[in-house]
Structures are given as structure tokens and as C-alpha cells.
Amino acid sequence: xxxxxxxxxxxxxxxxxxxxxxxxxxxxxxxxxxxxxxxxxxxxxxxxxxxxxxxxxxxxxxxxxxxxxxxxxxxxxxxxxxxxxxxxxxxxxxxxxxxxxxxxxxxxxxxxxxxxxxxxxxxxxxxxxxxxxxxxxxx
Amino acid sequence: xxxxxxxxxxxxxxxxxxxxxxxxxxxxxxxxxxxxxxxxxxxxxxxxxxxxxxxxxxxxxxxxxxxxxxxxxxxxxxxxxxxxxxxxxxxxxxxxxxxxxxxxxxxxxxxxxxxxxxxxxxxxxxxxxxxxxxxxxxxxxxxxxxxxxxxxxxxxxxxxxxxxxxxxxxxxxxxxxxxxxxxxxxxxxxxxxxxxxxxxxxxxxxxxxxxxxxxxxxxxxxxxxxxxxxxxxxxxxxxxxxxxxxxxxxxxxxxxxxxxxxxxxxxxxxxxxxxxxxxxxxxxxxxxxxxxxxxxxxxxxxxxxxxxxxxxxxxxxxxxxxxxxxxxxxxxxxxxxxxxxxxxxxxxxxxxxxxxxxxxxxxxxxxxxxxxxxxxxxxxxxxxxxxxxxxxxxxxxxxxxxxxxxxxxxxxx
Numbered sequence: 001x002x003x004x005x006x007x008x009x010x011x012x013x014x015x016x017x018x019x020x021x022x023x024x025x026x027x028x029x030x031x032x033x034x035x036x037x038x039x040x041x042x043x044x045x046x047x048x049x050x051x052x053x054x055x056x057x058x059x060x061x062x063x064x065x066x067x068x069x070x071x072x073x074x075x076x077x078x079x080x081x082x083x084x085x086x087x088x089x090x091x092x093x094x095x096x097x098x099x100x101x102x103x104x105x106x107x108x109x110x111x112x113x114x115x116x117x118x119x120x121x122x123x124x125x126x127x128x129x130x131x132x133x134x135x136x137x138x139x
Numbered sequence: 140x141x142x143x144x145x146x147x148x149x150x151x152x153x154x155x156x157x158x159x160x161x162x163x164x165x166x167x168x169x170x171x172x173x174x175x176x177x178x179x180x181x182x183x184x185x186x187x188x189x190x191x192x193x194x195x196x197x198x199x200x201x202x203x204x205x206x207x208x209x210x211x212x213x214x215x216x217x218x219x220x221x222x223x224x225x226x227x228x229x230x231x232x233x234x235x236x237x238x239x240x241x242x243x244x245x246x247x248x249x250x251x252x253x254x255x256x257x258x259x260x261x262x263x264x265x266x267x268x269x270x271x272x273x274x275x276x277x278x279x280x281x282x283x284x285x286x287x288x289x290x291x292x293x294x295x296x297x298x299x300x301x302x303x304x305x306x307x308x309x310x311x312x313x314x315x316x317x318x319x320x321x322x323x324x325x326x327x328x329x330x331x332x333x334x335x336x337x338x339x340x341x342x343x344x345x346x347x348x349x350x351x352x353x354x355x356x357x358x359x360x361x362x363x364x365x366x367x368x369x370x371x372x373x374x375x376x377x378x379x380x381x382x383x384x385x386x387x388x389x390x391x392x393x394x395x396x397x398x399x400x401x402x403x404x405x406x407x408x409x410x411x412x413x414x415x416x417x418x419x420x421x422x423x424x425x426x427x428x429x430x431x432x433x434x435x436x437x438x439x440x441x442x443x444x445x446x447x448x449x450x451x452x453x454x455x456x457x458x459x460x461x462x463x464x465x466x467x468x469x470x471x472x473x474x475x476x477x478x479x480x481x482x483x484x485x486x487x488x489x490x491x492x493x494x495x496x497x498x499x500x501x502x503x504x505x506x507x508x509x510x511x512x513x514x515x516x517x518x519x520x521x522x523x524x525x526x527x528x529x530x531x532x533x534x535x536x537x538x539x540x541x542x543x544x545x546x547x548x549x550x551x552x
Contacts, residue, residue, distance in 0.1 A: 014345075014375070019516045023183055031420065031518040032373075049346060051375040053516075054177050054266045057286035062183035077346065081286035083162045084155060088288045091151065092188050 003117060004098055006071030009043035010112040011035055017063075017082075018055035026068030040070045044116045046107055050079035060085030064095050072097060072118050076104040140296060148196025148295070155292035156299065163283075165300030173257055174200065174294035175249045175274075177207040177266030178287040179236040180495065181229040189288060190235045193295070201297040204241040205249040207267045208435075209233035212490045212498070213245070214465060221497035233490075241294065245490035246464030248364065248435040250278060259386055262305055264293030268377075269434045269512060272367030275378035277360060279386035281305045284377045304378055310387060311396040312380050314344055318353035319407040326411070327354060329548040331529035333362045334511030337369025338414040339406055346375035350394035356383030361437055368434050369511025408550060415549070418514040418527035424541040426526070427501035429453075429533050430493045430517070432462035433510035440530075441471045445479040447534040453484035454540030458500050465489040494520050507542060509533045 012034050015021065020030035026041035040063075050056060060082060063069040069089070073082055078101050086097045098118060110116070140153040160168060178186065210229025211219045219226050237243045242255075249255045249265075250273050257263045257280035265274050265282040266289075274280050283303040285293060293299045303309050316339075318327065326332050340349060351366075358381060370376035380388035388394035431444065441463060453459040461480065463471070468489050471477045477487060493499055494517040499506065504524035508514050509532070517523040526542050536543045546552060 016372075018182070019519045029519045032417075032515065049375060051341075051345070051373075053372075054268050054271065054284055054286040054290070055180060055182060057288050058178065058180075058182035058186050061185040061189065061288070065183065065185040065188070078162060080159055080162055080289070081284060084159060084286055084289045084292075087155060087158045088189055089185070091154070092185065092192065 003119060004072045005115065005117045006042050006044040008110050008112055008114045008116050009038060009040060009045050010110055011045060011047040014047050014049045014051040016051050016053050016056055017059040018053035021059060021063070023059050023063040023066055023068055026063060041068045043070050044072045044074060044118065045070045046074045046110050048104065048107070049075055049077040050082050054081060057081050057085030057088065060097065061089040061092065064089035064093055064097060069097050073099045074102050074107060074110070075099065076102065076107045146197040148193040148198025151192060151196055152198055152292040152295040155289055156296050159289055160300035163300050163302035165302040167301050168298040169262055169301045169305060170297055171202055171262050171264050171293060171299055173202050173261070173263045174204040174290060175207060175265040175267060175270055176204055176236060176241055176290045176294055178291045179206050179209050179233050181210040181225065181232045187228060187232055190232060193239065193291065194235060198239060198295045200240040200294040202294060204294040205244040205252070205255050206236055206241045207245070207270070208247050208491045208495060209245050210491060211496050212488050214489055218486070218488060218498050219496060220500070236291070239291070244464060244466060246435050246466070247492065248437070248464060250274065251435065251437050251464060252466055262299070264290055264299050266290035268371035269364065269368035271377050272371045272379065273364055275304055276367055276380065276385050277363045284375065308396070310348060310378060311398065312348050312350035312394040313401045314347055314349040315391070315400045315403040316340060316343060316349050316351050316406055317403065319405040321408045322406070322411065323408070323548065323550045325548045326550070329529065330362060331548060333365040334369040334509070335411050335415045335418070336406070337366040337511050338373045338418065339410055340366065340379060341370040341372060341374025341376050343404060344370065344374055344376050344379065346377070348378050348380070350380035350382060350388055350391060352382045352391055354381060354384065358384040361440055364434055365511065369515070372512045372515040412549060412552065415527065418511060419525055420518050421505050421524035421526060425505055426457055426507055426536055426540065426542050427504050428458040428460065428499050428506045429537040430460050430499070430506050430508045430513055431530065431533060433492055433494065433508065433513040435467065436461055436463040438467055438470055441467070441476050441480065443530065444485065444534060445476055447531060448483045448538070451483065451538045453537045456540050457537050459485045459537045460488055460493050460499060461485055462488045462492045497521065505542070507533050507536050
């Protein structure tokens with residue numbers, strides 16, 4: 001179990017990975033999403049919840065295989081689909097993309113672009129987010 | 140199973156089910172009587188690596204299992220216009236799932252198959268967002284949103300976590316969405332309302348259970364299908380109620396399980412018009428293709444298209460593609476419906492969908508569709524410019540060779 005670090009990518013709206021992210025490039029392709037064009041690779045994706053297609057688990061696993069996956073997800077609601085995608089990727093490729101649930105309040109305090117460090121025991125509801133800087137932004 | 144007494148593949152499947160149980164906080168696992176598996180659609184090598192791991196571990200499904208759409212139409216492979224390697228991989232993946240013991244239905248609407256419809260209250264594990272919404276809401280059978288991998292994991296183990304929508308209390312509507320008085324009667328009784336209302340439902344409900352109040356009783360399965368498919372695209376809706384039309388909502392009070400709602404919101408005509416407009420990414424009269432049958436067209440819908448065409452032909456410059464399931468198509472063929480459609484210049488696609496597989500000649504569009512789900516996903520998936528309209532508008536436009544809209548039910552705007 002390792003510590004995961006990455007810059008936050010705070011999504012203004014929930015994202016369906018299937019139809020919403022190209023696993024070949026890690027780029028957001030959902031034309032309905034306000035952050036279309038952003039790249040999730042290596043970022044800690046912060047969003048309220050997952051949404052939409054049940055194929056998102058496959059897209060997550062494929063992005064892990066292709067090396068375009070986010071470093072982690074921080075969600076305000078549990079998302080079984082991302083959780084399972086992450087579990088399968090770990091079984092197949094030995095790479096872990098943690099999916100943690102944090103309170104909505106906490107999620108709101110994370111600034112886009114902030115460097116995040118997620119502790120090794122950050123299970124559901126117990127993720128350890130430290131030092132979200134408010135001074136950096138990628139947008 | 141975890142220890143490997145049923146083989147390494149089953150143990151892997153069980154690890155996923157147990158992981159899901161932990162994630163959902165379930166105290167126990169329950170048995171299921173059926174499954175619908177979405178994992179057979181190729182999304183890259185990871186999806187193949189996964190099924191190889193199951194097959195190498197000698198896993199088999201333990202309950203009756205239907206399969207969702209795959210990457211191509213196995214009955215009409217010539218319709219595939221994409222990369223050959225992806226087609227080969229897509230076909231191989233579909234066959235791999237069949238070899239695990241699943242039934243090769245390859246449809247996103249397994250609820251249209253008489254012998255695959257779970258009964259009211261049955262515990263099942265379904266994948267495919269529209270099918271999940273339909274299963275819970277319209278059939279009253281019980282499933283959570285089982286994504287890729289977990290759907291087949293449940294089908295192999297025959298177990299799911301006892302959580303979420305498997306439990307009666309979680310099926311209670313917490314949000315009431317009431318159609319406002321300014322929604323015209325003509326729109327309330329129009330097919331075109333349902334995909335648009337679904338988009339609004341998904342946005343407002345997110346992943347919670349809502350009840351829609353204010354529609355006439357006894358809405359058809361096809362309308363509820365369109366509603367749920369759109370809601371499961373714009374939101375994470377796995378279940379909704381429609382007062383007087385869905386089995387757990389004979390009354391508003393039933394849907395609420397006799398408790399007060401957390402919120403009551405109005406849906407006004409302006410909200411519906413805004414959602415409708417958002418589904419179109421282009422305007423103007425130019426039309427390259429018409430895509431119908433998302434989710435897969437039912438027998439009644441196929442017949443309706445034929446009746447609406449009424450002997451007229453699709454314009455030579457327009458490609459009209461209807462997606463349906465192979466079993467529904469077989470029944471339609473017996474009744475002469477497919478012949479009528481083909482004679483009118485309509486192309487039929489099975490086993491896949493026109494926004495999943497590269498099948499449209501002019502995929503960049505403009506493509507007209509009557510599906511909220513197609514309109515929602517096609518721009519991102521196949522790069523199509525979309526015009527959303529009712530089924531009647533789509534057929535009329537296909538014949539005319541240009542986009543013909545009818546704003547009458549919308550109060551003229």
C-alpha cells in the first residue's frame with residue numbers, strides 16, 4: 001500500500017467515464033461536460049459522484065492498462081462502478097487507483113490544481129487528504 | 140468460493156462481489172435468480188484480459204444470464220465501418236461471454252424478451268444503465284447498478300450484496316417531481332415528452348429515487364423505457380417511479396412508502412424546453428442520417444415506424460438506421476415488419492447500437508434521433524452532430540431528406 005499523490009482536478013459536474021473520457025488519451029470528451037478537454041492522467045479527480053453508464057468500470061480498467069488513468073478519485077458519494085473498475089485493474093495489472101469517499105464539505109474545500117497526498121489507509125470515508133493548496137490552479 | 144473450491148475464475152468473481160459488499164456496507168450476500176451482463180462490449184484490451192482471466196479459471200455463469208450489446212452486429216458484420224482489429228476483438232469478446240454460459244441475446248433491452256423478464260420482487264443483477272432503470276422501475280424486479288465486471292461476477296457466483304435497491308426501504312421515492320400546470324396537455328400525452336423528461340429527471344434526481352407525478356395513468360413500456368434511458372444518461376438514476384404507471388407507485392403515497400418526501404419540485408415547460416434544446420448540438424435543415432431504436436426498438440416500435448412510413452421511402456440522401464435486438468428482429472421478420480422497413484429503405488442493426496459501433500456512413504451528421512440517450516452520448520462517442528426530435532419528426536424528416544420539426548406539442552416554441 002502506497003501513498004498516492006497528484007494534483008487535484010476538481011470537476012464541476014459528475015462524469016461518466018464511458019462516453020466521457022478517452023482511455024487512449026485520458027482526455028475528457030463529453031461535450032455536455034463543462035471541463036471537456038481536460039486530461040485526467042495522474043490527477044486526483046474530485047467530483048460529487050460518478051454517473052451514467054455502467055461501462056465506466058471498463059474504461060477505468062482500460063485507462064489503467066494504457067497508463068492514462070487518474071491517480072485517484074475523491075467522491076462525495078460512494079460509486080460502486082468506479083470501485084469495481086479499480087479492483088479489476090489492480091487484479092489484472094497490479095496498479096491501484098484508490099476511490100475514496102469524502103464529505104461534500106471537504107470536497108468543496110479542495111482547490112483545482114492543489115497538490116494532494118492521500119494516505120495509504122484511506123478506505124471509504126477515511127481518506128486522508130492533506131495540504132490542499134488554494135494558491136495553485138490549472139484553469 | 141473465495142478459497143477456490145469452485146475454481147480460480149469463480150474465486151476471482153467472488154472477490155469482486157465481496158469487494159462490492161464492503162463498499163456498500165452490506166451485512167450479507169443474497170441469491171439472485173438472473174443476470175444481464177454488459178461486460179461483453181469491447182472497451183480495449185483490459186476487457187479481454189478480464190474475461191480471459193475468468194475463462195482460464197474455468198468460470199461459468201450459475202444463473203440464467205442475458206448479454207448486452209457488443210461491438211458489432213454479428214448477423215450483419217458488413218455494416219461495421221470501423222477498424223478491422225477492433226471488430227475482431229469485439230467479436231471475440233462477445234463469443235467469450237457466450238462461452239461462459241450466457242445467452243447470446245446481445246441487446247440493451249433484455250426486458251423485451253418474454254422469457255428473460257424477471258418477476259415483480261425478483262432479486263437479479265443487471266448491467267446497462269437503461270436496463271437497470273427499467274428492471275427496477277417498470278418490472279419491479281430488484282437490482283443495483285452493476286457495472287462491467289461486477290455483473291458477470293454476480294452471474295458466476297449467483298450472489299450480490301444485500302444493499303441498495305435490493306432492499307424495500309431503499310426503493311422509496313425521496314423526491315417528488317411534479318409536472319407544472321403550464322405543461323400543455325398535448326405535450327403530456329406526447330411520446331416526445333418522455334426522453335426529455337428523462338433528461339430532467341436524471342439532472343434533478345442524480346442517484347436518488349424520484350417519483351414523477353402528474354402524468355396520465357398506464358404509460359406504455361416504450362415511453363417508460365425512453366424516460367429511464369435518458370435519466371440514466373444525464374444522471375445515475377437506477378430507479379424511478381411514475382404515479383399510476385410503475386408497479387411500486389399505484390399511488391403517490393405508495394411510491395413514498397407512506398413517508399413524507401425530502402423535496403417536492405416542479406418541472407415547468409421552460410425546464411422541458413431547455414432540456415430538449417440541450418439535446419440538439421446543431422440546427423438547420425441539413426440531414427445526413429436518422430438513428431432510431433436506442434434503447435433497442437421493441438416490436439411495437441418497429442411496427443410503428445412501418446406504419447408512420449406508410450409506404451413512403453426514406454430519401455435517397457438520408458441513411459435511416461434502426462437498432463434492435465436479434466430476437467425482436469426475428470419476431471418482426473415473421474410478421475413481415477422487417478421486410479416493410481427494408482423496402483422503405485430502412486437499415487436494421489442488431490447486437491449493437493449505432494452510437495457504440497461505427498455503422499453510420501455519415502457519422503459526423505447531422506444525425507436526427509428520437510432518443511435522449513443517443514443524443515446524449517453520440518457527440519462524444521462517434522462525433523455526431525445531433526438534432527433531437529420525436530419519432531414522428533424523425534420519420535417525416537427521413538422521408539423529406541431534411542430536418543422537419545413540429546413545435547405544436549411544445550406550445551409553439
